[in-house]
Amino acid sequence: MEKTFDAKAVEQNIYRRWEESGCFSPSWKEGAKPYCIMLPPPNVTGSLHMGHAFQQTIMDILIRHHRMMGDNTLWQAGTDHAGIATQMVVERKLAAEEGKTRRDLGRDAFIRKVWDWKAESGGTITRQMRRLGDSVDWTRERFTMDDGLSRAVQEVFIRLYREDLIYRGKRLVNWDPKLRTAISDLEVENREVKSHMWHLRYPLADGAKTREGLDYLVVATTRPETMLGDTAVAVNPRDPRYQDLIGKKILLPLVNRLIPVVGDEHADMEKGTGCVKITPAHDFNDNEVGHRCGLPMINVLTEDARIRDEAQVFNVNGEPSDVYSGEIPEDLRGLDRYEARKAVLAKMENLGLLDRIEDHTLMQPYGDRGGVPIEPMLTDQWYVRAGILAEPAIKAVEDGRITFVPRQYENMYFSWMRNIQDWCISRQLWWGHRIPAWYDPEGNVYVGAGEEDVRSHYNLSPDLPLKQDEDVLDTWFSSALWTFSTLGWPEETRELKTFHPTDVLVTGFDIIFFWVARMIMMTMHFMKDGQGNPQVPFRTVYVTGLIRDEEGQKMSKSKGNVLDPLDMIDGISLDALVGKRTGNMMQPQMAEKIAKRTRKQFPEGIDAHGTDALRFTLAALASTGRDINWDMKRLEGYRNFCNKLWNASRYALMNAGDTPVTRPDPADLTAADRWIVTRLQIAIREITESFAAYRFDLAATTLYEFVWNEYCDWYLEMTKPAIWKGSPREKNAAVHTVLSVLEQILRLAHPIIPFITEEIWGNVAPLILEGHTGSETLMLQPYPKAQSTLEDQKALTQVEFVKQVVIGVRNIRAEMKVSPSARFSILLKAEGADAQAAEDNKAFIMALANVDDVRILPEGAERPLSVTKLLGASELLVPMAGLIDKDAELARLQKEAEKLQGEKDRIAAKLANESFVARAPQQVVDKERARLAEVEDQISKITRQREEIAAL
């Protein structure tokens, strides 16, 4: 066996073995409890980032733990077609390679290109998941656009439409002029932008005047170009300055349209001039005002946010109307919205109508994909009536059928769900599920599973021409069905009956609204239990934090601080890392800076650490829901831990020889053996509790401490006397315990670090488990259960005392500058259990403290001149006549005495406080009294020691 674990050499073989043996699939064992996790489907053409690695590690820990507990376990995986994201990638590629747009290709040819791209790059992320060790059931892998899921999407759409929960309407939507599609509220992000507030004069018609005698109103706007679509000016009906003018007209400049002054609460008397221009087709608030006041809507922009050649005029219901002319000044036609802004302002200024300009910082909505400001746009779109679906979904979280971990995310969920807006589900894209709606030449809508189905369902004549809706559904519409569509719905499959509702959803807080909330709504509407009650999609939502870089910055391509989990596993050279971070950048001018910083941060590149180290680190960082700053030092530390475990197993295997060890006579077990078995039970209990509470950080810490600080640092050292110098029986007993505890450690650790544990276990199991050949897999072994009958209190206290003695000797060596190799005997002033512990475990003390002998100082015997150490009620004496540095020793004792005196004073003061004695629980008071007695005893011992030394 090598001195270090060679992760690269074994991990992929082990994974292949697991996958080929089929043990990732459900066991379908009689009576086994079902346990199911749905993988949040990553983008099919994406690649694994740190957040995926983090969440998937947690899911895999849960799945492996439950599989080992004997559950019938399914981790359902799949990928998402990711409408906009994927289409953009392919469009960019098309532009770069062929200089063409999707429109040049046409819909069918373009979609074929996307499928080609999916075939080409779609395997990346699943390959990376295999490298992570994810034990997903690959035989059930799904894709949101495969036949089954597409059927489910269609079925859901049709049913919702027939229940009037989906409707089509001409409404204002968030329009991305770059991608030329509608997007949902959630896909809009607000960015702070420095701009101006322009105050425009709108002349009053028919000689009307304001109270101040002006013949115009001043409106303030950040979007002057939209004035071409104004259909009113609003004032507050209670505003004394303007209420007389309500009902009067304004002659809108540039287009010379007569528009009314209306009274509406939307106009805030405190803000600006109190007058607001109303553009119902280009502003959400104005649109509401328009509906309240019955105003026409005038769309002045094209799909790509240029000024139209002729405006579209609609009445308040969105029907084409001719109440106004659609004419637009010639010199503005075709201008981009920002050029149009300049032009409009110039024209207004020429007319003397630009009142004044102020600097103004505003939050501007941007499309999160396209990266350009979104435009509120009047278009025909499909909507889901989310308010109705939200009600049961809110209730399910309120009454605890679904719980969030950590709890505080429930607030976020509630606040969004309680004033949810209708969900715009249509997208003007080509890649996605095409909306199953058909139109006849008159524009009547027919929804069904296909043209034939529509014709028969609506009794349409075969001659009636029908045309399918051009739009596709929002990607999140299909993801919202994920928990049941992947299990076969609408068929009543065995999987659906067994695994739904699923158990836990592991995801980031950033998609609670996008995905989690919508999944709950859709699932509860379509999935019912035996009694017809809504089924939740999952019982627990475990929300992870976001992984940030070492400085707390979000990892992003543009910042050049992305760490690839695969590079943590396999390592990467500095040049390759720099190349990766600076290649294919949107802003090439950043490349140099990023390269420099990367070279500074990773002068040697990144070492390979292996999958297990990465997983252990991610588990250890998974504390209560906060964002996580990635720390390479932690990764190194846990790589070292894996190595420690590897070396402990080398020790075990080297000493075991080739033949299986036999079960020892209990009488041959030492206190050390019984101690480590006891500590093991405690560790098992703590780790199991931590897993149940989703505290992977605590589980990892407990495991780390048990393996390193107890098993390796103390226990293995204590087995050396028996293994090196003991009788065959003693050696067998020690080796047996070493191996059996190791075997349990491997099971305990397997969910977190599956590869190294599997590798070691293959060698350990045949030696210690009857009937095992080494070809079995650890992943199907039962998870350890704590057994209180194996716990031994006496061994626990004895070994704890032995440790104190050993530490005391080491301390004295260090403080007295005595070489670790210098040998001497020690004395113990001890009675009762302490004396017994020392007697029983003399060999351990001698071996670990490297001393020749340990003797108990008989009652009344003279104390040789010694350096001493207090061990609770007992005393350690290291006789060192002639070696003692009198002044140094006196100083040391002085310091210790002061410390004890401080503690004594503190406790004495506490006990002198009458209200403490009267009101604190008796048990606490007793504890303090006992401690005081102990401290007083120790002080008297120290005093005596000081006198002895001083007398030298």
Next chain:
RNA sequence: GGUCGCUUAGCUCAGUUGGCAGAGCAUCUCCCUUACAAGGAGAGGGUCGUAAGUUCGAGACUUACAGCGACCACCA
């Protein structure tokens, strides 16, 4: 503006029902001892953001404040 979170050792973070402040990394000293130098042994290092309150007792509970961060909404 609303909601939520965070502030503990030089750094990154634990700290369960209130009862003597912890870990890893970093630092310092010693040691290549037959599992492991990716190691072993030892040491130093904290006014728990500030202030008040509740309590016999507060890192933990309450309130206010400060700083940092997130999300939502609005800004004509």
